[in-house]
Amino acid sequence: MSTEPTQLSATAAAPIAVLGDRSLFPTLQWPVHANFAAVSPPSLPVQQAMVEQVCDVARRGSFSFGDWIAQRHVLRADLAALLGCEPADLALVQSTTAGIAAVALAIDWRPKDKILCFLGEFPANVTPWQQVALRFGAVCQLMPLPAPQQEVGPWLEKVEVELRKGVRILAISAVQFQTGWHAPLAELAELCHRHGAEICVDAVQSLGAVPIDVKQLQIDYLSCGSHKWLMGPEGAGVLYLSSERRPQLHRTQAGWLSHEEPVGFLLQGPGLLRYDRPIRDRSDWLEGGNLAAASCAGLGAAVGLLRSLDPKLLWQHIQKWHDLLEPALQDLGFGSLRHPQERHRSGILAVQPPAGVSVVALHRALAARGMLTSIPDGNLRFSPHWPSPLEETAQLAAAVREAVAEVRASPALS
Ligand SMILES: Cc1ncc(COP(=O)(O)O)c(C=O)c1O
Numbered sequence: 001m002s003t004e005p006t007q008l009s010a011t012a013a014a015p016i017a018v019l020g021d022r023s024l025f026p027t028l029q030w031p032v033h034a035n036f037a038a039v040s041p042p043s044l045p046v047q048q049a050m051v052e053q054v055c056d057v058a059r060r061g062s063f064s065f066g067d068w069i070a071q072r073h074v075l076r077a078d079l080a081a082l083l084g085c086e087p088a089d090l091a092l093v094q095s096t097t098a099g100i101a102a103v104a105l106a107i108d109w110r111p112k113d114k115i116l117c118f119l120g121e122f123p124a125n126v127t128p129w130q131q132v133a134l135r136f137g138a139v140c141q142l143m144p145l146p147a148p149q150q151e152v153g154p155w156l157e158k159v160e161v162e163l164r165k166g167v168r169i170l171a172i173s174a175v176q177f178q179t180g181w182h183a184p185l186a187e188l189a190e191l192c193h194r195h196g197a198e199i200c201v202d203a204v205q206s207l208g209a210v211p212i213d214v215k216q217l218q219i220d221y222l223s224c225g226s227h228k229w230l231m232g233p234e235g236a237g238v239l240y241l242s243s244e245r246r247p248q249l250h251r252t253q254a255g256w257l258s259h260e261e262p263v264g265f266l267l268q269g270p271g272l273l274r275y276d277r278p279i280r281d282r283s284d285w286l287e288g289g290n291l292a293a294a295s296c297a298g299l300g301a302a303v304g305l306l307r308s309l310d311p312k313l314l315w316q317h318i319q320k321w322h323d324l325l326e327p328a329l330q331d332l333g334f335g336s337l338r339h340p341q342e343r344h345r346s347g348i349l350a351v352q353p354p355a356g357v358s359v360v361a362l363h364r365a366l367a368a369r370g371m372l373t374s375i376p377d378g379n380l381r382f383s384p385h386w387p388s389p390l391e392e393t394a395q396l397a398a399a400v401r402e403a404v405a406e407v408r409a410s411p412a413l414s
Contacts, residue, residue: 099223180348255288
């Protein structure tokens with residue numbers, strides 16, 4: 001059986017995404033869904049791709065296996081086009097966390113190696129580093145991020161002070177989940193390399209809305225789950241391992257599908273079962289066994305929709321949505337955490353409620369009005385994507401006004 005792409009690479013009459021058009025989400029019950037930074041509802045093409053994958057296995061049983069292995073090649077190629085790298089640089093993984101943990105476990109740690117993480121990060125890019133530090137005698141240090149609207153220069157100087165002392169790897173999110181701050185990845189990567197460190201990026205709050213070019217940015221490792229800005233389902237994700245770093249990584253997590261020609265022994269008769277075939281030097285050696293093929297199929301459909309859009313127009317659409325809502329919220333007394341400079345902005349518009357207004361009560365009052373948002377780390381977070389109509393910002397602003405009044409009027413809610 002070949003593991004090269006087959007007929008699945010041919011996309012017939014692929015559906016396209018239209019900015020501000022929710023028609024590919026006919027069952028979405030929320031009149032306003034501004035929560036793509038949490039979980040993206042699957043569009044019809046994503047649902048169909050997943051159902052088709054399951055139905056195909058239901059029909060053909062193990063005969064379908066080769067085609068779904070081949071779909072991985074197509075998916076890696078599509079993701080590589082989004083990330084500006086080669087398909088060979090990518091491995092499909094289960095989640096952002098799984099990708100980060102895989103990198104952490106593959107590094108050749110030396111005792112007392114320093115891992116630089118950041119206070120305020122989502123734990124997915126801290127916990128795996130803390131665990132490998134415990135296991136291998138490294139040190140995981142947490143340093144502050146800049147305040148949300150602060151100039152980034154003084155903070156970069158502090159990062160450089162730490163790098164000068166000796167850091168093995170710096171781990172950071174491209175976009176912070178609770179403020180929407182887009183980190184200066186190019187500057188960070190350059191500083192890391194100048195001082196002999198590597199950089200590992202959690203891209204789950206950016207890829208799909210905030211363009212990332214891993215080669216241009218000189219990123220060493222990047223992990224991204226499917227179910228937020230990529231708009232795929234849970235259970236799939238992508239891990240980038242730069243070709244320069246790959247040779248130094250331990251292959252301890254390799255499995256039966258990591259070898260060159262891994263499946264011949266199942267299909268081509270006796271004498272082919274061996275344990276000494278080389279482990280592939282492409283990043284997909286990390287795909288050591290079966291993956292969630294239905295989730296990969298769904299992610300493929302989601303990426304296809306994203307790639308039907310001009311990334312610049314998508315960015316402008318999201319920023320326009322923010323531009324419309326932000327002043328209305330500020331008029332109501334909310335403090336915006338959106339950065340004054342465009343390069344530090346993202347798909348997330350996060351605000352802090354007026355004094356004395358409980359964010360938990362506000363979130364509930366908005367949900368009761370049909371508006372889905374989220375409240376990570378106590379901020380009220382709005383995260384629109386390509387299907388979000390610009391007109392919904394007026395509905396949202398009105399609902400927020402009512403919700404604030406309701407929460408203020410009922411001391412039990414505050
Ligand atoms: C920055 C960040 N990283 C990671 C995650 C979780 O990623 P996963 O569940 O794909 O591991 C989230 C949110 O759920 C997040 O906001």
